[in-house]
Amino acid sequence: EKAKAAVPKYLPAPPVDLNDPSTLKVLSSIFAAQFEEVAPDAILPASIIKRCDNPKFGDFQCSAAMPAFASLKNSGKPMPPGINGPPQLAQAVIDSLGKDHPVVQDLRLQGPGFIMCKITPAYLQRQVQSILDQKCLPKPNVKPVTCLVDFSSPNIAKEMHVGHLRSTIIGESVCRILEFTGCKVERVNHVGDWGTQFGMLIQYLKEEYPDFADNTPNITDLTAFYKNAKAKFDEDADFKKASQLNVGKLQSGDEEYMAIWKLLCDVSRMEFQKVYDRLDVTVYEYGESFYNAMIPPVIEEFEKAGKLSIEEGGAKCVWVEKFPIPLMLQKSDGGFGYDSTDMAALKYRLHTVKAQRIIVITDFSQGDHFAMCNQAAKDIGWVDNGQQLQHIGFGTVQGEDGKRFKTRSGDTVRLVDLLDEAVSRMEASLNERIDQGKANISKEEVHEVAEAIGYGAVKYFDLRRNPTSNYKFSYDAMLDTKGDTAVYLLYARVRFESIMAKAKTEHSVDVEDLIKNGEKIVIDHESERKLALQLASFTDVMEATLDDLFPYHICDFVYQLSIAASDFVTQCRVLGSPEMNSRLLLCYVTTMAMQQCFDLLGIRKVKRI
Numbered sequence: 380e381k382a383k384a385a386v387p388k389y390l391p392a393p394p395v396d397l398n399d400p401s402t403l404k405v406l407s408s409i410f411a412a413q414f415e416e417v418a419p420d421a422i423l424p425a426s427i428i429k430r431c432d433n434p435k436f437g438d439f440q441c442s443a444a445m446p447a448f449a450s451l452k453n454s455g456k457p458m459p460p461g462i463n464g465p466p467q468l469a470q471a472v473i474d475s476l477g478k479d480h481p482v483v484q485d486l487r488l489q490g491p492g493f494i495m496c497k498i499t500p501a502y503l504q505r506q507v508q509s510i511l512d513q514k515c516l517p518k519p520n521v522k523p524v525t526c527l528v529d530f531s532s533p534n535i536a537k538e539m540h541v542g543h544l545r546s547t548i549i550g551e552s553v554c555r556i557l558e559f560t561g562c563k564v565e566r567v568n569h570v571g572d573w574g575t576q577f578g579m580l581i582q583y584l585k586e587e588y589p590d591f592a593d594n595t596p597n598i599t600d601l602t603a604f605y606k607n608a609k610a611k612f613d614e615d616a617d618f619k620k621a622s623q624l625n626v627g628k629l630q631s632g633d634e635e636y637m638a639i640w641k642l643l644c645d646v647s648r649m650e651f652q653k654v655y656d657r658l659d660v661t662v663y664e665y666g667e668s669f670y671n672a673m674i675p676p677v678i679e680e681f682e683k684a685g686k687l688s689i690e691e692g693g694a695k696c697v698w699v700e701k702f703p704i705p706l707m708l709q710k711s712d713g714g715f716g717y718d719s720t721d722m723a724a725l726k727y728r729l730h731t732v733k734a735q736r737i738i739v740i741t742d743f744s745q746g747d748h749f750a751m752c753n754q755a756a757k758d759i760g761w762v763d764n765g766q767q768l769q770h771i772g773f774g775t776v777q778g779e780d781g782k783r784f785k786t787r788s789g790d791t792v793r794l795v796d797l798l799d800e801a802v803s804r805m806e807a808s809l810n811e812r813i814d815q816g817k818a819n820i821s822k823e824e825v826h827e828v829a830e831a832i833g834y835g836a837v838k839y840f841d842l843r844r845n846p847t848s849n850y851k852f853s854y855d856a857m858l859d860t861k862g863d864t865a866v867y868l869l870y871a872r873v874r875f876e877s878i879m880a881k882a883k884t885e886h887s888v889d890v891e892d893l894i895k896n897g898e899k900i901v902i903d904h905e906s907e908r909k910l911a912l913q914l915a916s917f918t919d920v921m922e923a924t925l926d927d928l929f930p931y932h933i934c935d936f937v938y939q940l941s942i943a944a945s946d947f948v949t950q951c952r953v954l955g956s957p958e959m960n961s962r963l964l965l966c967y968v969t970t971m972a973m974q975q976c977f978d979l980l981g982i983r984k985v986k987r988i
């Protein structure tokens with residue numbers, strides 16, 4: 380009865396469930412219940428717990444006393460005896476929680492009424508043991524839905540550039556994060572495979588390779604092909620005219636033109652695939668052309684709804700409130716463009732794929748475009764309650780000089796070259812380590828390990844920051860063995876792994892056997908407690924990640940984890956100590972958790988370095 384009455388007064392007022400993997404939720408429910416005990420008439424806001432900014436003061440802080448006291452005062456209800464300000468209220472809550480609470484300890488009043496607290500080793504032990512028993516970090520408690528992630532999405536006949544690299548790396552990680560929570564994810568490559576540029580490319584191919592039908596031309600360098608075609612298009616009026624006529628032929632499905640178009644797409648596709656193979660990226664092509672037939676009915680739908688406005692020259696447009704330019708569903712010459720395709724794609728994704736969450740990942744400059752598309756879809760009633768549309772707009776990649784990222788000769792950087800460079804630098808550094816006798820791998824293994832670390836380093840360098848920020852591309856920074864890099868993290872993981880290997884060879888203790896025999900983790904030393912605290916924060920980190928889908932939350936988590944773990948193995952002797960078994964298990968959970976984070980970020984496994 381008491382719990383029922385509490386609902387309208389307390390937010391949250393859930394029962395305390397110590398099995399909930401979210402430390403924030405457990406703490407919120409504990410403190411909410413205690414405030415209810417001390418001041419039954421007070422009202423609490425939804426969020427009352429957060430991590431302490433400074434770990435010196437504690438692990439978490441509760442900020443409920445201030446709003447709770449204010450709510451009592453405003454309601455005119457009688458104050459509980461002895462309470463005349465938030466500090467007294469907070470102190471009363473601290474006193475009523477007592478000294479031997481199963482979850483919180485070292486409770487302290489601070490400032491105008493904050494309650495600082497630490498988490499008990501006993502509670503953390505239980506959390507970490509559960510990770511060990513499940514052999515998996517806890518999955519957040521969310522309803523799995525169908526998601527669609529539109530990422531990578533390069534353009535045919537144009538080189539993939541660093542922007543596409545960002546989209547590819549972020550997109551792959553977003554897919555993995557959603558899949559981890561049990562969501563079904565449609566990985567969509569919205570390749571730019573249609574449009575007026577094909578008229579020009581076809582014309583150029585016909586002129587330069589007249590026997591292309593019998594002799595498939597070997598155009599490995601499509602960028603050069605594109606550049607040359609464009610140069611001719613700009614210089615030669617006849618060429619330009621022929622190109623424009625080609626567009627119409629292609630759009631009407633002319634067999635010869637379709638064949639050339641397909642040939643050009645195939646060449647590009649093979650180039651894109653080289654990047655995807657290097658980066659372990661899986662994405663399925665639904666290029667712009669896939670939506671061609673869906674465009675006219677969409678325009679008709681807007682027309683019937685009275686939402687189409689005919690602009691000067693006859694272009695068919697849709698205005699969206701607050702935007703200075705409309706979406707153009709059909710150009711004045713009758714052609715369809717980027718907006719037309721994206722509206723058709725959106726309808727298909729909402730109604731045919733029935734995706735509950737649609738995420739498009741491009742550079743930030745397309746933010747308005749997607750905001751308009753999404754709003755137009757809502758305005759016409761395509762979006763169901765609960766269907767979520769999101770655009771992740773990332774910042775620019777700059778060279779070390781702070782200008783746009785280019786090669787020394789001023790060309791755009793080819794992604795394949797960029798990735799190869801990361802690998803060859805890593806190879807050099809690994810070979811050096813081998814020569815110095817510092818490495819645990821043979822020369823034959825260098826390439827494979829260098830690939831894992833090199834690609835991992837490029838990915839992590841991008842993923843570890845808020846995607847909306849710009850960054851300077853720097854091999855030296857991303858391949859640094861110290862600091863917040865994949866190189867450091869992979870080395871750290873291998874180091875913990877090697878402690879377990881030594882236990883086996885030098886002490887005949889096999890961690891897998893310890894697990895089989897039901898050996899338990901004991902949290903005692905402060906550095907063990909800190910490590911366990913970090914491990915136990917995973918669910919809260921994951922929940923934050925699911926909100927904005929920024930993989931940097933996971934990067935922060937794994938970086939802090941590796942710092943806590945390094946501190947643990949420095950402060951606590953593992954091998955040969957009386958606590959060896961428990962500590963080995965803690966190493967095991969740590970390496971497993973790190974590996975899971977690497978999987979979420981798309982970073983390959985490295986067994987030895």
Ligand code: ARG
Nearest residue numbers: 529532533534569571721741
């Ligand atoms: N091809 C576009 C580009 O290179 C990205 C496409 C993104 N997806 C979309 N549905 N418009 O910028």
